[in-house]
Amino acid sequence: MAKKKSLRSAEWFGGKDKMGFVHRSWLRNQGYPDDYFEGxxxxxxxxxxxxxxxxxxxxxxxxxxxxxxxxxxxxxxxxxxxxxxxxxxxxxxxxxxxxxxxxxxxxxxxxxxxxxxxxxxxxxxxxxxxxxxxxxxxxxxxxxxxxxxxSGRFRGEKVGSGSMNWMIKEKHHREGYTAADFTEAETCVARxxxxxxxxxxxxxxxxxxxxxxxxxxxxxxxxxxxxxxxxxxxxxxxxxxxxxxxxxxxxxxxxxxxxxxxxxxxxxxxxxxxxxxxxxxxxxxxxxxxxxxxxxxxxxxxxxxxxxxxxxxxxxxxxxxxxxxxxxxxxxxxxxxxxxxxxxxxxxxxxxKDAVCYDDDVIASLKTPFQKEAGIAVLRGNLCENGAVIKPSAASEELMKHKGAAVVFESMEDYHERIDDPDLEIDENSVIVLKGVGPKGYPGMPEVGNVDLPKKMIMKGVTDMVRISDGRMSGTAAGTVVLHVSPESTVGGTLAFVKNGDCIELDVEKRKLHLDIPEEELNKRKAAWKPPAPMADRGYVKMYVDHVEQADKGADLNFLVGGSGSKVERDLH
Incomplete structure (x- = not known):
């Protein structure tokens, strides 16, 4: 007969010595009866x-x-x-x-x-x-x-908490939503x-x-x-x-x-x-x-x-x-x-094995799926040496193969300052490039990859554009958005060297993301590049910036990867 495995908690509560007394006695102030400590x-x-x-x-x-x-x-x-x-x-x-x-x-x-x-x-x-x-x-x-x-309900429409957030700018500019409209929507979305x-x-x-x-x-x-x-x-x-x-x-x-x-x-x-x-x-x-x-x-x-x-x-x-x-x-x-x-x-x-579908308009079968291929696509190319990702099921089919001129924002602050500038040189064929939002760069890799389109594009009726960044995107959002570009711009990935007007090619079917400039020009930009100043000088944030891995490795701290076990090393009392 196999030997019964002893409980880990017995190392605290099972002893009949001084430390067993200490561990049990302090918990007695909660009124626990004797049998709580007996196995x-x-x-x-x-x-x-x-x-x-x-x-x-x-x-x-x-x-x-x-x-x-x-x-x-x-x-x-x-x-x-x-x-x-x-x-x-x-x-x-x-x-x-x-x-x-x-x-x-x-x-x-x-x-x-x-x-x-x-x-x-x-x-x-x-x-x-x-x-x-x-x-x-x-x-x-x-x-x-x-x-x-x-489920949320707003003026007869079923609305999702999260997804509604990404529609606010469009609702304001295209449908004329007022402050009162927004307040009413807020109370309906998260109910x-x-x-x-x-x-x-x-x-x-x-x-x-x-x-x-x-x-x-x-x-x-x-x-x-x-x-x-x-x-x-x-x-x-x-x-x-x-x-x-x-x-x-x-x-x-x-x-x-x-x-x-x-x-x-x-x-x-x-x-x-x-x-x-x-x-x-x-x-x-x-x-x-x-x-x-x-x-x-x-x-x-x-x-x-x-x-x-x-x-x-x-x-x-x-x-x-x-x-x-x-x-x-x-x-x-x-x-x-x-x-x-x-x-x-x-x-x-x-x-x-006994699960039953009650509404095939919500859950489809493999024979009649809503989309034939819906999983995440991993892109490769000189713009993402270690990879980047895109979610085809949330993207626009016509943009899955696209070439366009880059409109570059060096940071989120730069984006907010210029995106709605009427003089911004951008059209529906442009590729919005956002830098500095990766694991080390922001720091923390925020969900900003699906940045709002410029106001003038929204007013023109444009609903989607190719967007590329080293950041993430909320799972509630949609769009033709290339994310998790690795290495990120802050550590000298190719994304750091993209300039306004550069041609970028996206071909999801071929899993390709390419910056179309001569190798000689790219090397010249790399040689002239200077890394940004450290984002933190103290506490956890400094530890994070010093030790976080890139997106393709899960953005964990390098000293936490691997190694497990629940052994109690010592009792110092």
Whole structure:
């Protein structure tokens, strides 16, 4: 008979010596009875709740529901906070702090008497940051995604929180929206608890963790306000206790096959380009070698099966009513690794084999997809030596092969100052180039790649133009936008040397992004280039700038990649 694995928390609570006394006695002030310290699995509830993160504002209540499940299964729940990343309020960008939040998560788990972890997530970066941190400790872990908002309604139109934001400038200039119109729209767009209700980054990351096998089946699609969300949360609390007893750690679930499943699934649902950076970083933490080209090789030929904004017309609530992610995973079964293990102990096939689609206008079949090839395309060329990405399902077909003269903005400040200048030399064939918004350059790589078009182009009726940058784009946005150009301009990538009027060629089918100037001229510009001054001289931001990797490697800090384990090194008392 196999020897029963001892609980990690026993190193704190199991001793009959002085330190066992100390660890138990301080917790006695909370009124815990004796049996809580006698072999119950201690489950840490990692809560990203914050009033500064509106998308996660309901997670305080969810934690109590999870606790019920843990107690029912014989566990000892202990909730703890970690840095919460609110996409809507934080400056300069939450991406700057993703790695910091992952460190907070990792060290909070490692330093405390925890046997298993429940991650309460929601807004964009709270999912990848907590998963990254948990991977670096590698304990049994389950994710409780906070869920999307209910669908917004504005003057008879169904509107998505997030997608509406990118239409504001156009609404103002073309439709004459007043301040009163904007105020009314604000109250209609975000009308319930939860995160963005489009297939933006928050929904994408929730979808990702389910495709990876880190949530109970069907959990990611349920709206935050639906009572079934709490049911799933309570069941997750029960299940994590069982996972501890089974020693079902993250490394047993997050295999290479699981990551490949997530890439295929992301393509099928029209997920955010941000998945690339986050999934690559998570893989790096758990020790799976995931390359940028894998997203193209594995996902670019996958058909679009879900009609959700910004790639379609519906919202997450509609997706749930149509059957949700289980339908998609069942439809994709021949393209997925069906034997991967998930948190409930079952395989992917077993979890989703009985899924039924209730609305084929929302979820299509492989035989009649909304788009034949919807996955992320990875571009190569002298303008992006280490790669760049574009999301074809959100782009304009007529611009997927395009040549145009560059209109260059050296920074976001330069863009804001000049973009609506009536004298700006730009037309619908121009290529907007934005520099200085990569991982080191901003710093933090903000979601500004889909910059608004010039006012005079909007008034002319132009709805899309080719835009290129070393930054990111919100998953709620659309457009023919080339992102994540690597190396970034700030470290001397070719993007740094683009000048106004240079011809740029984009050919998505051929995966080509090319700056069409003579090699001699390019070398001359490189020789004359001087790197910008450092963006920070103290604290975390300096550490970030000094150690962050480029976008093609997931923009993690180089000293955090690889290496995991939950061993308690010493007790200094």
């Amino acid at each position: 119950k699995p201690v489950i840490g509830i990692c809560n990203t709740w914050s009033e500064l993160t509106p998308c996660n504002g309901h997670l305080r209540d969810f934690a109590e529901v999870v606790k019920r499940g843990i107690l029912e299964a014989g566990g000892f729940p202990m909730e703890f906070p970690v840095m919460s990343l609110g996409e809507t309020l934080m400056r300069p960008t939450t991406m700057l702090f993703r790695n910091l939040a992952s460190m907070d998560t990792e060290e909070s788990i490692r330093a405390n008497p925890l046997d298993g972890i429940v991650l309460l997530t929601g807004c964009d970066k709270t999912t990848p940051s907590t998963v990254m941190g948990a991977c670096s400790v590698d304990l049994p872990t389950i994710v409780v995604p906070g869920g999307p908002m209910l 319930s608890i939860g995160h963005c209700n489009t297939m933006g980054t928050a929904s994408t990351m929730a979808t990702m963790v389910e495709a990876l096998g880190l949530t109970l089946p069907g959990f990611s699609s349920v709206p935050a306000a639906d009572s079934r969300k709490k049911r799933f949360a309570q069941l997750s609390g029960r299940r994590i206790v069982e996972m501890v007893r089974e020693d079902l750690k993250l490394s047993k679930i997050l295999t290479r096959k699981a990551f490949e499943n997530a890439i295929v699934t992301n393509a099928a649902v029209g997920g955010s380009t941000n998945l690339i950076i986050h999934l690559t970083a998570i893989a790096g933490r758990i020790g799976v070698d995931l390359k940028l080209d894998d997203f193209d090789t594995l996902g670019s030929k996958v058909p679009l099966l879900v009609s959700l904004k910004p790639s379609g017309k519906y919202l997450m609530e509609d997706f749930f009513y149509a059957g949700g992610l289980p339908v998609v995973l069942n439809e994709l079964k021949e393209r997925l690794h069906r034997d991967t293990v998930t948190v409930n102990g079952n395989s992917l096939t077993d979890n989703y």
